[in-house]
Amino acid sequence: MPSVVLQSVGRRFGEVAAVDDVDLTVGHGEFVTLLGPSGCGKTTTLRMVAGLERNDSGHIAIGGKVVSDAPANLFVPPDQRNLGMVFQSYAIWPHMTVFDNVAYPLSVRRAPKSVIGERVAAALRLVEMERFADRPAPMLSGGQQQRVAIARALVFEPEVLLLDEPLSNLDARLRAQMGEEFRALQRRLDITTLYVTHDQEEAMALSDRVVVMQRGRVLQDGPPETVYRRPASRDVASFFGTPNFIEASVRSCRADGDGYVLEIEGSEGRGACRAARPFEPGSAVVVVVRPEDVTLAAQQAAENGQLVWQGKVMAATFRGARRTLVVETGTGKLAVECPANRAAAIGDGVTLRVDAGHAWAIAA
Amino acid sequence: MTVATRVAAGLPQRSTAWSSGVARYGRPIGLAALVLMLGFLTVYPMAMLLYGSLHSTPPGIPGTFNIDGYAGLLTSETLIVLANTVGLSLIKTILSLALAVLLAWIIARTDTPGRGVLEVLITLPFFIPPILTATAWAMLGNAQVGTINLAWRWLSGTDGTLIDVYSYGGVIWHMMQYSTPFIFLFVVDAFRAMDPALEESSRMSGASRWQTFWRITFVLMLPVTSSAFILSFIRGMESFESAVFFGTPVGINVITTTIYNSITQRAQPDYQSATALGFAAMALMFVLLVLQSRMLRGKNFATVTGKGYAPNVTRLGALRWLTFAICIAFFLATVVLPIGQLLLSSFFQFFGFYQLDMLTLDHYRSVWRNRDFWTSFGNTLLLGVSGATATMALGAIVAYVTTRTRWPGRRLIDLLAWLPWMMPGMVLGIGFLWGFASLPHAIPIYGTLWALLLAYLALGTPVAVRVASAAYQQIAADIEECSRVHGAGWWQTLWRILVALAWPALAVGWVLIFFGIMRELSASILLYAPGTEVLSVTMLKMWSGGKPEEVSVVGLLMLAMVLLFRWLQLRFLQRRIRTL
Numbered sequence: 001m002p003s004v005v006l007q008s009v010g011r012r013f014g015e016v017a018a019v020d021d022v023d024l025t026v027g028h029g030e031f032v033t034l035l036g037p038s039g040c041g042k043t044t045t046l047r048m049v050a051g052l053e054r055n056d057s058g059h060i061a062i063g064g065k066v067v068s069d070a071p072a073n074l075f076v077p078p079d080q081r082n083l084g085m086v087f088q089s090y091a092i093w094p095h096m097t098v099f100d101n102v103a104y105p106l107s108v109r110r111a112p113k114s115v116i117g118e119r120v121a122a123a124l125r126l127v128e129m130e131r132f133a134d135r136p137a138p139m140l141s142g143g144q145q146q147r148v149a150i151a152r153a154l155v156f157e158p159e160v161l162l163l164d165e166p167l168s169n170l171d172a173r174l175r176a177q178m179g180e181e182f183r184a185l186q187r188r189l190d191i192t193t194l195y196v197t198h199d200q201e202e203a204m205a206l207s208d209r210v211v212v213m214q215r216g217r218v219l220q221d222g223p224p225e226t227v228y229r230r231p232a233s234r235d236v237a238s239f240f241g242t243p244n245f246i247e248a249s250v251r252s253c254r255a256d257g258d259g260y261v262l263e264i265e266g267s268e269g270r271g272a273c274r275a276a277r278p279f280e281p282g283s284a285v286v287v288v289v290r291p292e293d294v295t296l297a298a299q300q301a302a303e304n305g306q307l308v309w310q311g312k313v314m315a316a317t318f319r320g321a322r323r324t325l326v327v328e329t330g331t332g333k334l335a336v337e338c339p340a341n342r343a344a345a346i347g348d349g350v351t352l353r354v355d356a357g358h359a360w361a362i363a364a
Numbered sequence: 365m366t367v368a369t370r371v372a373a374g375l376p377q378r379s380t381a382w383s384s385g386v387a388r389y390g391r392p393i394g395l396a397a398l399v400l401m402l403g404f405l406t407v408y409p410m411a412m413l414l415y416g417s418l419h420s421t422p423p424g425i426p427g428t429f430n431i432d433g434y435a436g437l438l439t440s441e442t443l444i445v446l447a448n449t450v451g452l453s454l455i456k457t458i459l460s461l462a463l464a465v466l467l468a469w470i471i472a473r474t475d476t477p478g479r480g481v482l483e484v485l486i487t488l489p490f491f492i493p494p495i496l497t498a499t500a501w502a503m504l505g506n507a508q509v510g511t512i513n514l515a516w517r518w519l520s521g522t523d524g525t526l527i528d529v530y531s532y533g534g535v536i537w538h539m540m541q542y543s544t545p546f547i548f549l550f551v552v553d554a555f556r557a558m559d560p561a562l563e564e565s566s567r568m569s570g571a572s573r574w575q576t577f578w579r580i581t582f583v584l585m586l587p588v589t590s591s592a593f594i595l596s597f598i599r600g601m602e603s604f605e606s607a608v609f610f611g612t613p614v615g616i617n618v619i620t621t622t623i624y625n626s627i628t629q630r631a632q633p634d635y636q637s638a639t640a641l642g643f644a645a646m647a648l649m650f651v652l653l654v655l656q657s658r659m660l661r662g663k664n665f666a667t668v669t670g671k672g673y674a675p676n677v678t679r680l681g682a683l684r685w686l687t688f689a690i691c692i693a694f695f696l697a698t699v700v701l702p703i704g705q706l707l708l709s710s711f712f713q714f715f716g717f718y719q720l721d722m723l724t725l726d727h728y729r730s731v732w733r734n735r736d737f738w739t740s741f742g743n744t745l746l747l748g749v750s751g752a753t754a755t756m757a758l759g760a761i762v763a764y765v766t767t768r769t770r771w772p773g774r775r776l777i778d779l780l781a782w783l784p785w786m787m788p789g790m791v792l793g794i795g796f797l798w799g800f801a802s803l804p805h806a807i808p809i810y811g812t813l814w815a816l817l818l819a820y821l822a823l824g825t826p827v828a829v830r831v832a833s834a835a836y837q838q839i840a841a842d843i844e845e846c847s848r849v850h851g852a853g854w855w856q857t858l859w860r861i862l863v864a865l866a867w868p869a870l871a872v873g874w875v876l877i878f879f880g881i882m883r884e885l886s887a888s889i890l891l892y893a894p895g896t897e898v899l900s901v902t903m904l905k906m907w908s909g910g911k912p913e914e915v916s917v918v919g920l921l922m923l924a925m926v927l928l929f930r931w932l933q934l935r936f937l938q939r940r941i942r943t944l
Contacts, residue, residue: 052845078848079857091846095865105850108860152850162849 003028003160003192004049009058010216011044018044020216021058026160029190031183035203035239036213042196043164045213049194050085050162051078063159079108084153085162088169090145092137098124098148099133105156123155126185143174150182160192167202179206200240204228212236230259230276230360237288237362244294244334246287246307247364250279262361268330271307273359284364291324291337293358296344297351305356309334313348327352395773398761402780405822409795410783413646416639416798423635423801433640442622442641449618452532452607453600456539461593463540464547467694470687471548472555474678482691483552484934489698490545491930493883494605495900496919497541499907500702502609503709503916505529509716511705534610539603541698543596550592554585594656598649602788604886608904619645620790620886627794627890639798642791649786703923710916731917739895740902741921743813744882747898751820752878756870758821759828764862767833768844778829785826792822793890800891811893819887824877831873835866875933882922 004026011019019041026032034042047053049060051067059069062083067076084105093101102123106116124130127147132140140148146166153161166182167175183206186193197203203210204224212219212227212235220232231237234245248264253275260275264285273287289307297308311329318340325336325344329352336352344350417434421427436442470476471483489497504511507528516526528534558581604620612621623641626634680687709715713722731737759781765771766778784792796819800810809815839862847857863870885900892901899922906915 050845050849052848077854078845079851079853081849082851083849085846085849087842087846089840089842091840091842093843093847093861093865104847104852104860108847108850108852108856156851 002026003030003063004194005061006045006049007058007060009045009048009055009060011041011048011053011055011057017216019048019055022213022216022218024211024218024221026192026194028192031186031193031195031206031208033195033197033203033207033210034213035197035200035210037239038198040213041216042198042213044216046162046164046194046196049160050083051076051081082156082159083162084156084158084160086146086149086153086164086166088165090149090166090169092140092145092148094136094138096137097133098129098135098137098140101137101148102152102155105152109156119155120151123151126154127151142170143178146170146178150185154189154191158191160194161186163193163195165197166195167197168199175202182206204240212239214239230274231288231362232276233362234286234288237360241290242335244289244291246289246331246334248285248287248361250281250283250285250361252281253278261356264361266307266331268309271354271359272305272356273307273361274357275361279361279363285361286364288360288362289334289354289358291335292322293354294334294336295353296336296338296342297353307354307356307359309352311350311352313344313346313350316344316346325350391771395765395771395777398765398777399773399780401758402762402777402825405818405825406780406783406787409792409799409822410646410787412798412802413639413643413791413795416635416794417643420636422633423798433636434644436637437640437644445617445619445622448611448616449601452535452539452618453597453603456536456543456600457593457597459536460540460543460547460596461589463694464544464592465551465589467544467548467691468552468555470691472552474680474684474687476680476684476687476691478688482688482695485695485699486691487545487549488695488930489541490549491879491926492699492702493885493900493922493926494538494542494603495883495885495903496706496922497698497702498538498605498609499903499912499915499919500705501529501534501538502907503715503912504701504705505534506716511708511716511718514716514718529610530614531610532616535606535616538606538610539600542603543600544694544698546599547589547592547596550595551585551588554588558584590659591656594652594659598652598786601645601649602790602886604788604790604889620788623790623794624886624889635794635798639794642788642794645788646786646791649788653786703920706916706919706923709913710920712913715912715916727913727917731914731921734914736897736902737918740897740899743816743896744899747813747816747820748878748881751817751824751881752874754817755821755824755828755877756832756874759825759830759873760832760863760866760870762825763829763832763836764858766829767836768841768862781825781829784822787822789819789823789884789886790890792819793887796822796887797890811896813896815891815893816888816896816898819891820881820884823884823887824880827880828873828877831876832866832870835869835873836862838869839865872933875929878929879926882926 002025004024006022006024009019009022009024010017022041022045024032024045034045036042044053048055048068049062054075055068055070057070059071059074060067062081066074067081068074093104096104099120102120103116106119111119120133121130124133127150129144129147129151132144132148137145137148146169149166167179170178179202195203195206204227207224209222210224210227211221214235220227220236222230227236228240231240237243237245246266248266251263251265251270253260253262255278256274260278262273262275262279262285264271264273264287266287275285279285287307309327309329309331311327311334313325314328314333315326317324321340322337323340323342323344325338327334327336327350334352338344416423418429418431419427420430420432467486471479471486476482503509505513505527507513507525507530510527510529512527513525517523529537601618602620603618604624607616607618607621608624611617612625617625619641623638623645626638626641708718710727711723711725712718713724713726762777762781766774766781787795796815800815803809809818843865844857844861847861848854852860883900884898885904888898888901889904892898897905899918903915903918903922906918
């Protein structure tokens with residue numbers, strides 16, 4: 001049984017539709033991330049699940065129970081939804097100790113003292129904060145506050161765990177470490193998680209499924225690799241890194257496995273690429289090529305189905321492990337990533353090649 | 365195996381029926397009660413003021429409606445009163461502002477020694493009831509027997525007069541003692557909290573220290589100083605004690621003293637002209653407040669960031685002893701001198717005759733045996749504690765509704781609670797006087813302690829709302845939301861999170877309002893009846909009855925109370941707020 005179901009949920013602020021007709025299902029134990037630029041409606045969606053914001057269309061169910069049904073004017077307040085939540089600022093109550101903060105969800109449910117002591121200790125052990133139980137909340141570092149916030153959200157075994165950009169207040173190293181720790185914990189507890197972030201790397205590293213949102217709508221919903229490798233639209237593709245978009249027209253199309261293989265023709269010869277749906281011969285497509293999938297080749301000959309361009313290196317940027325080149329070709333400037341030890345001086349002539357499996361066509 | 369799974373079992377579920385019932389019916393009922401209560405405290409006295417100003421006879425006596433009251437305002441006499449009111453307040457505000465900004469700069473931005481202590485000393489006059497310093501200065505600055513003049517004659521060997529407080533200058537000086545610390549309190553935190561990077565980047569861009577002050581510091585401070593200026597100006601026009609002590613005896617009258625005189629100092633009280641003048645004063649305040657909000661619109665520079673930094677401190681070198689001396693001089697003139705005078709005159713037979721054989725404790729004995737004094741002492745304590753509690757509770761609720769909810773009607777509530785801002789105590793006093801006298805006899809408020817309590821409640825509400833909403837605004841919304849999500853209901857969240865976090869600020873507000881009630885004279889003097897006097901009223905009556913020495917004794921006792929509460933506030937509350 002799915003833990004969270006949203007059906008055509010929407011929310012308007014005045015004239016603006018912050019969230020527009022969103023459908024989403026989160027299965028039990030699944031880790032789903034809402035990803036998008038700021039203002040895309042991801043936080044509003046999360047807050048509607050929490051009950052902190054009221055949806056004005058559609059309905060939301062948690063654990064099989066409808067908690068919000070706009071047409072029927074049904075709305076369960078947040079305290080009765082049995083959810084754990086980690087806020088962006090952590091919202092650690094400054095007038096309480098670490099113990100009191102974590103004990104709060106139990107004490108408002110009138111759990112007996114002995115139970116509270118035992119469970120708070122267990123929850124703090126889970127996040128390795130048991131030594132800090134008596135510390136006043138204002139005397140914690142950012143990472144410690146985050147651990148306390150997680151312990152507090154887990155202590156009463158909520159139906160679902162909601163996280164609103166929990167890592168954005170941490171520095172880069174701590175961010176990676178806390179992210180991994182949290183993912184391991186989530187797997188171990190098998191707890192359904194809905195996570196909001198604007199950081200694409202974080203989303204891909206942590207999630208079972210990524211839901212890309214923009215202007216209040218869901219653009220694509222799928223596993224991280226699918227969303228990255230097989231974007232549904234230009235918007236989704238350009239949200240992850242800086243892909244090359246190459247215009248081409250379709251010569252032929254055939255089904256192959258779980259997708260289609262297209263023969264395409266661009267301004268500089270022919271080649272093959274893959275697509276999610278069939279295209280009519282002659283129709284215009286945009287081919288998405290990731291910079292790291294382009295290889296620099298010495299010889300001109302193309303292997304079977306490869307896309308090939310001739311060009312000249314215009315700019316090169318050293319990035320430590322990798323080097324980014326901008327290559328001027330007949331179809332325009334292409335970004336290429338290559339190993340840093342690969343010497344390519346500005347002005348050098350190069351041949352660029354891309355395997356058919358790494359070129360992905362979408363509608364122009 | 366997991367902790368989380370074990371945690372799940374056996375937590376009691378709260379019933380949802382009860383809380384949804386409260387949400388459905390409790391909210392409209394609560395809102396309606398709030399609107400009615402605020403309406404009674406603000407709209408009702410205003411309406412009765414208008415009614416009274418158009419009615420030819422005192423409340424309860426049949427009469428006709430006419431506009432004689434307003435016609436009477438257009439005399440040269442009233443115009444002089446108006447000019448006095450505005451002029452006196454304007455001059456004292458300009459002088460106080462200059463002094464307060466200097467003091468704030470010294471305390472917040474220089475390396476003057478002992479700044480922490482100096483700050484407490486400089487702000488102390490704000491908490492001393494004006495009637496207390498007024499009686500002291502009447503004895504210090506009397507042209508014939510004032511202590512300062514006696515000392516001057518003794519020192520200089522002449523028989524000249526150095527100062528005479530019964531003058532325009534005296535009225536202004538007395539008002540300044542209160543308004544300087546008032547403006548200081550307003551601006552000092554803005555000086556302190558300003559991000560030094562704003563000034564440093566100006567210096568890095570090539571601006572001199574002087575250019576930086578005028579083009580950066582001054583402009584950034586403009587919203588808060590102009591706001592303090594207008595508020596202080598309004599306070600000055602509402603002021604009663606300074607003018608009634610030092611102006612009225614020499615024919616300098618302002619709006620408040622004219623209202624007071626036309627009701628209490630005439631054989632036939634002239635209610636109509638008093639209410640008409642009161643209504644006109646209220647209209648003037650309204651114009652000023654609108655002006656203020658227009659001036660400040662969109663100018664609320666946020667110079668305070670969450671980052672902890674040490675403000676830019678100017679090293680003054682040897683000059684820091686001069687700035688130290690300025691602060692000490694201000695404290696001496698506004699606190700030590702008046703209190704010394706009260707002490708002095710409380711121990712001598714007659715003030716002005718300070719010889720050893722005139723030393724006595726008679727005044728203390730006489731006050732001790734004075735039944736009226738004990739009554740008013742009890743009344744002040746009772747009204748102070750109950751009034752401050754009720755006002756702060758009302759303010760906390762109003763602020764919650766207006767800042768933390770999106771309930772319909774919250775704008776109306778905000779407006780109603782703000783209305784007393786533009787009502788001087790004297791004006792609210794006559795409004796309530798009419799209002800209470802016109803109530804049916806079954807509601808006996810007129811002439812009881814309730815009358816005073818309700819007036820204090822109305823006068824204190826705007827301050828209480830401000831204090832409470834400032835406290836709530838410091839608590840981020842997600843702190844509350846987090847509690848809701850983790851299972852706490854609306855009431856639980858209110859008590860365990862919001863009130864638990866805001867209570868030190870609310871307690872500070874409570875003390876402020878308590879001080880306000882102790883100090884209040886202008887509404888009390890109109891609303892008291894035999895048996896319901898408060899300390900300030902008793903002091904004024906004793907003063908008029910020619911017992912300045914006993915007034916000194918009462919004043920000292922009042923001062924002891926003020927110092928006690930101020931000490932408690934600094935000792936227990938301020939520190940808690942800093943840690944949060």
